[in-house]
Amino acid sequence: MKVSYGIHLFLSLVSLFILINVYQYLEKLKSCSCFLEKQNPHYKINVDFLQLYQILEIISLFIFVTFLGIYKRPFGIGSRASRKTGMKFFILLSAILFLFITGYVSYQSLLLYFMSKKDCQCLNEWPKYIVYVQGVFNSIYFLRLLLLFIFVCILFVFNFMK
Secondary structure (H helix, E strand, O other), rough: OOOOHHHHHHHHHHHHHHHHHHHHHHHHHHHHHHHHHHHOOOOOOOHHHHHHHHHHHHHHHHHHHHHHHOOOOOOOOOOOHHHHHHHHHHHHHHHHHHHHHHHHHHHHHHHHHOOOOOOOOOOOHHHHHHHHHHHHHHHHHHHHHHHHHHHHHHHHHHOOOO
C-alpha cells in the first residue's frame, strides 16, 4: 500500500467524520424549538434537503475511495462509440443535476446563515460552519456551471447561425 493511498484514506475518514457530524447537527435542528420558532414562514430552511446533500456527499466519498483503489485497472463494456455517446448524455444529465443541487444548497446555506444571526443555542454549533463552507463552494460551483452553460449556448447559436 502506497503512502499516498494511506493519506487519502485517512483524509477520507476525517471527511466522513465531519459529514456525519453535520448530518447529526441537521437532525438536531429539526427538533430545536428556537430554530423552528424563528424561521420566516416565507423562507423556511429545508433541513431534509441539506441532510440529503450530506448523504450524497458521503456516497460520493465512498465512490471516490472505491475508484481510488481501482483506477488503474482497465474496464469497459460495449463498443467505443456507444460508450462515447452514453458518456456525453451522462455528462449533460449530471451537469444539469449538479446545477440544480448546487444552486439549491447555496440558497439553503444562505438562509441558514441569516437564521444563525439570532440567538439560538442549538443552532450555534461548529457544524454550521461546514454548512456555510459547503454553501460558499456550491455557490462558486453553481456560477461556474451556469456560465459554462451560457457559453455553450452562445457557441451553439453562433455555430448554427452561419
